[in-house]
Amino acid sequence: MTTRVALMATCLTDTFFPDTARAVVRLLERLGCTVEFPPAQTCCGQMHYNTGYRRQATTLARHTARTFADYDAVVAPSGSCAGMVRDLYPGLHRSTVRVAGRTYELSEFLVDVLGVEDVGAYFPHRVTYHPTCHSLRMLGVGEKPLRLLRAVRGLELVELPAARSCCGFGGTFALKNADTSTAMLADKMRNVLDTGARVLTAGDNSCLMHIGGGLTRLNTGVRTLHLAEILASTEEEPWVATP
């Protein structure tokens, strides 16, 4: 029996990180799922919600609920967007309750629904993992991403010091309190560099865009890569970025 899955790419990943979404498709299909991409999807409304624009967030939540109404499982490669849908949608509008109960962050879907930890991936690099705040505290993904990473062949996983400390992104916080956000980023980057890892991974492209933007600005030579792209990589088809 194949599992039919709707991919919620998220607006940021769709627009700036298509490799991540393609990696999710490749990974889930490899694991026997049928992946669909409902084309009406746009944005979950998290930015509006978190900045205090509840009415507009509700409009976007209702649109998202309609878009994904026909699916039994919705998978998002983002802890914060999945957290928005699952934890916060029901408080906005009752029409969203169904989609809220069927939305998963990628690592949860793999471990809890598909019941796999070894996804057959191969990624011969030194990697460290940053647990993003919403995946950690809103969804409670716990060790799941680490269990997935530990099963990747060739991958050397190094522990990130002060891993649970926020990277300082926080959506519009990064602009409204740019100085504080940058101070938090500086500490996160120092910890990443201390690990000696070549790759920093996480389950959220938003945080990775922030940390990665700092890492390239300083020419640190450390690259950021979404968890999905590591898990999609195999010996036969190793990961390559689309030029």
Added chain:
Amino acid sequence: MGRNPVTWLGSPTFPTAARTALADVQLRGNLAHATGTIRTKREAAVGELPDWERLRRAGEAIKDDVLSNLDVYLTRLEAAVTARGGVVHWARDAAEANEIVLGLVRAAGATEVVKVKSMATAEIGLNEALEAGGVSAIETDLAELIVQLGEDRPSHILVPAIHRNRSEIRDIFRATMPGASPSLSDRPAELAEAARAHLRRKFLSAQVAISGANFAVADTGSVVVVESEGNGRMCLTLPRTLITVMGLEKVVPSWRDLEVFLQLLPRSSTAERMNPYTSVWSGVTPGDGPREFHLVLLDNGRTATLADRVGRQALRCIRCSACLNVCPVYERTGGQAYGSVYPGPIGAILTPQLGAGTDDPGTASLLRSLPFASSLCGACYEVCPVRIDIPEVLVHLRGRVVAEKPAYAPEAVAMAAASWVMVSPRRFRFAQRLLGPLRLLARRGRVRRLPWPASLWTDSRDVPAPPRETFSAWWRRNRG
């Protein structure tokens, strides 16, 4: 008086104050060290209790019951305190509370009072009010004394001088403490000894003491103060007259309820299993302790806060400071950037609510900035012993700020436009294509500089160049 209730008058908005604080290398070092240490200790102390989550839920439930039946418990408390020889006063705001206290001090014929560390009296600016009335108030908590002598402002709820290190404290003592030796060193034992000698004289001469209250048991009219130094107990037992200023929400129904908080509070605040000095008194006891006891019940914005269904949970706070110690923003900026005696996550949700009625425009813009002083990482909610969902309240208060903005405010226009675009797949796909030209600015896949307001991002972070093809376009081409 240089101060509005709750905030310090003339304080800049949070982002402005934070910029100054972030540049202070010494402060960053002091804070990172202090918060890091207490954070680790708290985790260990909490980890010892298998029923911690149930205790938190009990604490939450008791406080919620108190908040929804405040009238019942407060009148019960008043009756019990009165029956045991105490006098209860009600104060609507800071000015009323200060006037009551000053009147009581004058009636006792005192010009000097000793003080137990208290957030409520700091909130209302009691020391400044007494000063203006010719009464000097002496703080007896060590950290509070350091702040007072240094003519400084507190930066933490539990350890108001957390931003100071040993050598700074030595310099303050040498310069301002009567009788301090000019050769005083920065050894903690010597500093404590100097403070002890200074305070002992005050304890023995003071006629009036002023305290706050951590809890008050309605059933028996018993007021509870928890502290770690024993200085508070000196104040509570030696002077003839004791005046306690207590926020309305500090009442608990019974001793059984108190038991829950006496477990939650020490582990959360100082990472101790049991609090070192817990003082409890019920009215007055002839021949033992103060002969006169006054309890001032303070509103100062609390009933207004109670009217807000989401915001009211801030009144569950037991002032443990755990949320400050884990907050990544507080750890970088310190407490003074919050412009109020309540810093950190709790300050960001409590100060805007307690101070809501302000008519000072500067204060109003500080209050508007506070709910945004958070990345919503949720670390505060995770540790709060009474389960205050601080991120939820922050977002709620952001909504209030937004609702006051005119529709033509640049941010409101941008947000309205963004949602108008995003609610329509067609418009969204079109907007995605408009980002394409950004590629022209990119070098090696990165855009390094953009005009304002995007410069707020690019000042410290690159922007990835948009890809040649979005995912949705790729899907349509290959799978659609």
